[in-house]
Amino acid sequence: MAEKVKLAVIYYSSTGTNYQFAQWAKEAGEAAGAEVKLVKVPELAPLSAIEANPAWHAHYKATVDVPTATIDDMVEADGLIFSVPTRFGVMASQMKQYFDTAGGAWGQGKLANKVVSAMTSAQNPHGGQEATILSLYTVMHHWGAIIAAPGYTDPALFAAGGNPYGTSASISQDGEIIGADAVKEAVGIQARRTVEVAGWVKKGLNG
Template sequence: MTNPKPVKLAIVYYSTYGTNHQMAEVAAEAAREAGAEVRLRKVRETAPQEVVNTQDAWKAQQERTADIPEATPDDMEWADAYLFSSPTRFGGAASQVRAFIDTLGGLWATGKLANKTFSAMTSAQNPNGGQETTLQTLYFTAMHWGSIIVTPGYTDPAIFASGGNPYGASVTATGQPLSEEDKASIRHQVRRLVEITQNLKG
């Protein structure tokens, strides 16, 4: 019996100051350890460069991740599974993420986003800063695509230890490295996503 083909996972993120970049990196490492083939992609910055340049931390994050490719529709067509990570902006995903999603109409119209698994992660400055609504609105988008939503639920103690969000990993952005509890939650979520996707692939 031959080994099944590895799950192809596209991790798509936006990060202003670095939190969601950290989350995406942890997820990519865990996914590779679980046997997945991973494309780590950032969405294109849509804020004017002169605005980015006015904030040292924002500009530094841009420079730190200059070598990470930008997400394209090709990455979405290639993947079996999607993991999106976005900061919360007024209860929803960052406009940069929404701008990328708005480029996917052609793939949606031809059914090329359907029947693929989808999971999401987020961050905000405080625990009640809109994490749950951000994840839910991303899942609403996935429903329109016909994707299969895979949330962590309460399927591992790591979910409770990191704050107890069953919709997806949610981090309080402090400007510091991620806690071990947050990392464990992310790792569980992505392992579950890879496992369920592999089961669906057969």
């Protein structure tokens, strides 16, 4: 029997949207037969800033038991899915800081050939969602990773906006994911594709 693909779903979320994406990705990855680990990158914001935003503070407290991501989580995985909010058209600083601590693993070639994919959210459709995902992929090009973008591999992706780089969603003023059912399906498609491609790579490397 072939060894299971190891998938790490690594996210940052302030008010819960990207945590929801990560949970959906974990469910879909497990359904596709992968061994999935869901972890969050460390929070950098001061507690005073978090407490000043009720939604942020509530999510912070609700996810206190979610394991914190380490670089080993990436090293040990075959596939990686990142979910992070858009901040002024680029990834949130918490995720960037996490990547910035990966120099040692990168220097030893331990991040090469990882199959990677990314997703994001913003408050409006043109708030830099595509740019955010592409900024994550820029990092991963330096690793020598293999990007498993969803592209237009499934017609259902169009219902969630048809972002070929990775699932993205807009968030309403009350913090709800617009078109949540379609977004969930798109996340599932992307997660299954990541597991599938990681399986091909894993088999090839071990063959």
